[in-house]
Amino acid sequence: MKTFTFVIMPFSSDFDDIYQLGIKEAAKKCEVKAERLDEQLFGEGMLDRIYRQIDVADFIIADLSGRNANVFYELGYAHAKEKICILLTQDASDIPFDLKHKRHIVYGSSINYLKEELIKNIEWAKDEARARKENKISVITKPPTGDLTTTKHTAEATITFTFDLHNKTEQVSPEISAIYIYTGRHWNIVHDSKECPHSDADIEPFKYRYFVAPPAPKLGRNGWAQIKVKASRTIAKAWAGDQIKDEYNVSGRGILRLETHDGNYDHEFDFNLELMEIPF
Template sequence: MQNNPTPPFAFVIMPFSKELDDAYRLGIKSSADECEVRAERLDEQIFSEGMLDRIYRQIDIADFIIADLSDRNANVFYELGYAHAKNKICILITKDAADIPFDLKHRRHIVYGGSISYLKSELIKNIEWAKKEAKSKEKRKILVTVKSPTGDLTTTEQTAEATITFSFDLHNKADQTSPEIFAIYLYTGNQWKVIQDTRECHFSEADIAPYKYRYLISPPSHKIGANGLSHLKVKASRTLAMAWKGDEIKDEYTVRGRGVLRLETSDGNYDHEFDFNLELTEIPF
């Protein structure tokens, strides 16, 4: 007889309130069941250690985290901070977009506004992504961490242009030198002008669906020493509005999207997907 594989484990951090019971049982638990994932929060578990120690241990062993930030619960934010410090894959959800702090808006999140059916449909897609990401992460020898992006807005009477700075840490978690990095590609859905240092990066059509473009980035180093760290920074600019095309030139824009950073190495490709969501406002000189 073959043993069934252990399903992925998602630890859920959220307020324990009646107002969020439907979101948990009909949204989170139901979605996880359909994706063959075991989702639990602390109040469902029996344990003998202290509550905080238990939370730490569950975050440590979880394949990924689902965090409901509704009502800005302080305990949830504390636990989410620990999860981020541990480089855990996190899916953020909330009833109200205002509950997501500015420095978390670039991370993958779902605003469900009280609609359990919408929460479930979006969670299923995100849980499937998290399962794939967790499986891929186990095989990676180079861990990619995305720093919070920053952005600037520049306007004239005729145009509005966004410039976003993306920063990535490349961490070799192995006790030996990393595989050789031959090339790095940044995949995007829209066309950007990507600058590394002072050089404009070459681009071509993307070979990963649904992305449209890929930009060739020079590796900061071709090998990373044992437990070493390397840093990569690029700037991407794009015109948001053109007056001669009938666009309104505004002094504030929301710029959001999703991208992939691909490392082509002697050990295969490492793909890291990331989201960004920035509110850009022009600051007068």
């Protein structure tokens, strides 16, 4: 069955080219069926139809340009259903701070740029949707939180990542032999008050991998477990010529890998946080 993405965006002629030339063309290139509500025939109520389309979609594409209230409402339902979402916007300020860690594309006025970036993101979403269907253990990343600590000489960021592991099958999961977190920069990662050892990464383009002790050897039927880690690193050094500020943007991408006897389960995650020091 062809992969299906439901598109949430304002119903305005201003978005027709964005949808037809950007979103639809990118989806076609990736062999994905993309539809929005106004293309469909249905006999049920409009809101019921939106709920059903979000439920059955493999992933969601949502354009937040202009902060349309209906789009935000529908996106909230999609997030509550733990759907894979790709966010779009013409202006970065249209993405609320608590969604900035989500995968998103700021395309400005360039439909060509939107199409090129969306092709990459659709391929990622297809892989993620396939993994969720095939893997016996699924991973959901909760919104990360962060803190900033500064002195006269340094600024240090600390980000808390929380991952929920779900076994949504009626069988006991395969045994989890190891868990690794892959990063591009060097971080000090702590799990259960213990520093996680690290080595060079074996996945491009990541530089480091950190070993995290599994919370349980297996997950039972419909089982659940959680991993919470704190990642910290120095982001500014006065002696290196950096300005020590009271606010920084910290962003990046990583992979959480579960090694099991059935193979590796890789979960890609993004983060984009505005960190501010809180005076006491």
